[in-house]
Amino acid sequence: MSNTEPYTPAKVWQWNTDTENKFSNINRPTAGAIEEKVLPKGKHPLQLYSLATPNGVKVTVMLEELLAIGKQDAEYDAYLINILEGDQFGSGFVDINPNSKIPALFDQSTSPGIRVFESGAILVYLAEKFDAFLPKEASARAECLSWLFWQMGSAPYLGGGFGHFYAYAPEKIEYCIDRFTMEVKRQLDVLDQNLSSRQFLCGDEYTIADMATYPWYGCLVIDNLYGAQEFLDVESYKHVTRWAQQIQARPAVQRGSRVNRSWGPEGESVPERHSASDFDLSKQAT
Numbered sequence: 001m002s003n004t005e006p007y008t009p010a011k012v013w014q015w016n017t018d019t020e021n022k023f024s025n026i027n028r029p030t031a032g033a034i035e036e037k038v039l040p041k042g043k044h045p046l047q048l049y050s051l052a053t054p055n056g057v058k059v060t061v062m063l064e065e066l067l068a069i070g071k072q073d074a075e076y077d078a079y080l081i082n083i084l085e086g087d088q089f090g091s092g093f094v095d096i097n098p099n100s101k102i103p104a105l106f107d108q109s110t111s112p113g114i115r116v117f118e119s120g121a122i123l124v125y126l127a128e129k130f131d132a133f134l135p136k137e138a139s140a141r142a143e144c145l146s147w148l149f150w151q152m153g154s155a156p157y158l159g160g161g162f163g164h165f166y167a168y169a170p171e172k173i174e175y176c177i178d179r180f181t182m183e184v185k186r187q188l189d190v191l192d193q194n195l196s197s198r199q200f201l202c203g204d205e206y207t208i209a210d211m212a213t214y215p216w217y218g219c220l221v222i223d224n225l226y227g228a229q230e231f232l233d234v235e236s237y238k239h240v241t242r243w244a245q246q247i248q249a250r251p252a253v254q255r256g257s258r259v260n261r262s263w264g265p266e267g268e269s270v271p272e273r274h275s276a277s278d279f280d281l282s283k284q285a286t
Ligand SMILES: N[C@@H](CCC(=O)N[C@@H](CS)C(=O)NCC(=O)O)C(=O)O
Pocket: 026, 027, 053, 054, 055, 056, 083, 088, 100, 101, 102, 103, 117, 118, 119, 120
């Protein structure tokens, strides 16, 4: 594929399996399990199968926040799903998420157990189960769900659109980078304007909307997600930066961001988490 060769779509699209790209290689045009693989299960009420990508971090941050406010039944076992190795296509994983994407949660404290997939649905499920981080009053709840769903609808433009074409695609295609940069900068401006008069996305209260948005737009601005800080001129989004720094300073966010990480500095990552002491053990390993 090259920018200089004009591309004419075939009459019927065919799946090209001999691409060199490690990200497109894991994708396939069909759904369902491709191998029998039983998922491991721990002793805690909640079983999480995930990876520390922005969508995964939303949930580990929520679980750590719940534990931090004393919700002991939010104890969880977090197992690593290596999406580059195809773990998401194992039969056990597909049973709890037919869409083969992390994160996926299994609540074994109920009988029968409950599966939940899609990060936004998992956040709402946990918020309702533990009565936390989702306001109950009608207008505050509507505001929180609006920002949560805003994030769920917007992030694919950031990750699948901008991030993919700016950082991962085998060649830089101006049309694609322009299109998604325009949209991501517009989204950052939406957030910046909202946060200019609010401490958190919905006002004074820290909610699941902040937890969902921080790993994407917060990390884009303060952690150089996709190496795009300069390209996107993130310094101009001052309110997003202030908000992201405030959230990043929370101990539960720092713990949650380390869970299910299989990369980064040794001692920082906690690839599997089964108890609070896993964070200390991981530090001692350095
Ligand atoms: N809308 C989903 C998106 C989940 C998603 O895209 N997960 C990615 C990692 S961030 C994944 O599992 N990719 C594996 C694949 O595409 O095969 C959610 O928010 O849970």
